[in-house]
Amino acid sequence: MTPNRRALLMAGLWPLLAGADTLDATLAGLQKRWRPRLAWRPDAGWRPEALATARRLMLLPGDDGSAFATEVLAEQDRGSHTALQLTLRGALGDRVPALYLRPNGPGPHPAVLVLHDHGARFDIGKEKLVRPLQPNPSADAWARRYFEGVFVGDTLVDAGFAVLAIDALGWGERSRPGFAKDDQQALANHLLQLGQGWAGVIASDDLRSHHWLRERPEIDAKRVAVLGFSMGAFRAWQLAAVCDDVSACVAAHWMCTRDGLLRDGEHTLQGQSAFSMVHPGLAAELDHPDVAALIAPRPLLLFGSPDDKLFPWDATQAAWTRLARAWDGRPAAFKTQATPGGHRFDLAQQRAATAWLKQQAG
Numbered sequence: 001m002t003p004n005r006r007a008l009l010m011a012g013l014w015p016l017l018a019g020a021d022t023l024d025a026t027l028a029g030l031q032k033r034w035r036p037r038l039a040w041r042p043d044a045g046w047r048p049e050a051l052a053t054a055r056r057l058m059l060l061p062g063d064d065g066s067a068f069a070t071e072v073l074a075e076q077d078r079g080s081h082t083a084l085q086l087t088l089r090g091a092l093g094d095r096v097p098a099l100y101l102r103p104n105g106p107g108p109h110p111a112v113l114v115l116h117d118h119g120a121r122f123d124i125g126k127e128k129l130v131r132p133l134q135p136n137p138s139a140d141a142w143a144r145r146y147f148e149g150v151f152v153g154d155t156l157v158d159a160g161f162a163v164l165a166i167d168a169l170g171w172g173e174r175s176r177p178g179f180a181k182d183d184q185q186a187l188a189n190h191l192l193q194l195g196q197g198w199a200g201v202i203a204s205d206d207l208r209s210h211h212w213l214r215e216r217p218e219i220d221a222k223r224v225a226v227l228g229f230s231m232g233a234f235r236a237w238q239l240a241a242v243c244d245d246v247s248a249c250v251a252a253h254w255m256c257t258r259d260g261l262l263r264d265g266e267h268t269l270q271g272q273s274a275f276s277m278v279h280p281g282l283a284a285e286l287d288h289p290d291v292a293a294l295i296a297p298r299p300l301l302l303f304g305s306p307d308d309k310l311f312p313w314d315a316t317q318a319a320w321t322r323l324a325r326a327w328d329g330r331p332a333a334f335k336t337q338a339t340p341g342g343h344r345f346d347l348a349q350q351r352a353a354t355a356w357l358k359q360q361a362g
Contacts, residue, residue: 031262038285040293040326050286051294055242057282058291061091063207070212071095071133076133080104081157084131088166088212091204092196097173098209101131101153101163108220111162111213111362114152115239116171116208117230118273121180125171129153129232130163146229148346155350157228162219166209168235170276180345182272188275199279206239213226214245223247223361227353229345230310232252233303234277241294248360249295250353252303252345253311257322258287260315267310289319293326299333299360303349307342 015050021029038050046048055062066089090096104108116128119142126132127139128146130153143151153163169176170187188198196223206226214221225248233254240249261268268274282291292300302320306313320336327334335356339349 031259034259034283036283036285036287036290037116038290039287040290040322042325042328047294050290051242053285054282054291054294057285058199058200058203058238058242058279059207060204062204063091063211066093067295068208068212068215071166074133083131083133088209088248089217090169091201091208092169093173094206095165097126098166099126099132099153099163100165101130101157102218103157103160103162103323104325107162107218108223109160109162109218110223110225110357111164111216111219112156112357113206113210113213113224113239114163114165115226115228115232116165116168117146117228117232117236119146119230120271120273120278121282122171122175122179125167126165127172129229130165146344147350148344150347150350152227152229152235152345155347155354156357159354161354161357161361162213162216164209164213166205168205169198173271181273184272184275189271190282197278197280198276202235202239202276203242203279204268206235207243210239210243210246221245225249225357225360227357228252228254237292237295237300239298241291244298248299248301248357250301250303250357251292252349252353253305253308253343255292255302255304255316255319255323256288256311257315257319258283260312260318263312265310289322291318292323296326296331297333299356300327300335301347301353301356302336303339303353304336305339305342305344307340310343 068088071087072084076083081101084100086098087095088098113131116125124138127136128142131151143149157162213219213224215250226236226239226246227250229252233251236249237251240246304316
């Protein structure tokens with residue numbers, strides 16, 4: 001046996017000889033002992049402490065209330081409404097591209113901030129949900145793949161809602177040519193090394209976008225909801241949780257217990273996509289349904305599918321069951337809908353969500 005092979009063999013046997021735990025055993029033990037400190041409780045003292053903790057850990061850098069310095073770059077008359085391409089000042093002070101659908105008429109109109117998915121597709125962001133002003137084959141293909149060929153923004157504006165969508169940092173015009181899923185670790189680490197967090201920047205930009213909508217003179221500030229699909233659903237319920245000004249929330253196909261997403265082989269443990277949805281330190285305090293429980297008693301509609309390969313159905317249902325407790329006595333404000341077909345937000349779901357939002361808007 002060569003010295004190198006002997007060294008390799010000893011390295012492999014060392015944990016056994018030393019009585020040490022293997023990496024997998026250490027992680028399994030940590031997960032078994034994991035109990036969020038601020039798991040939902042029915043007492044009145046839970047929400048103030050949990051909300052303050054969530055805001056502190058999730059909203060980095062947050063919304064400092066600075067001017068949006070809105071710039072309208074282009075407009076397009078679409079008959080019943082006007083589509084505007086614009087930029088807003090984001091939480092980092094950078095220019096955030098946006099698409100805004102403004103219904104005709106004086107208003108005040110109800111509005112929906114729509115939040116795009118991850119999809120490991122970075123050349124488009126806001127265009128996944130709102131039809132862009134110029135032809136975009138990538139956006140059209142995305143709408144066919146996940147939305148039955150119908151842009152969610154069109155469904156909402158046709159029902160009388162104003163609609164805003166922004167590019168999350170790393171997507172669309174806030175990405176760069178060739179950016180791919182294996183580049184996400186570098187982006188996340190770059191932000192962490194500068195005292196920021198990728199998920200925190202996304203949440204903060206979403207918060208400012210909702211703030212922008214509420215300040216519009218044609219918008220009813222008390223009727224500004226959020227809606228998202230996939231990662232956009234995660235963005236939607238986390239924003240509604242930390243912002244009491246969100247009037248209602250629709251989250252399609254992203255709600256699950258953290259434990260369910262940490263099972264062997266689950267997508268959260270593969271690749272780098274989870275970096276955009278991880279807030280350092282939050283897991284020690286709150287599980288995903290604990291965060292979403294902060295929305296209560298405001299209206300929340302969740303879509304999920306037994307056929308969804310990204311979220312274990314039993315863990316999704318467990319999250320729904322835990323969430324329902326926070327709306328005890330107000331079942332009309334908390335609704336879940338199981339849908340066939342897996343990870344998609346088809347026209348039937350869009351129509352159901354729109355009808356529900358109209359009902360909540362009064």
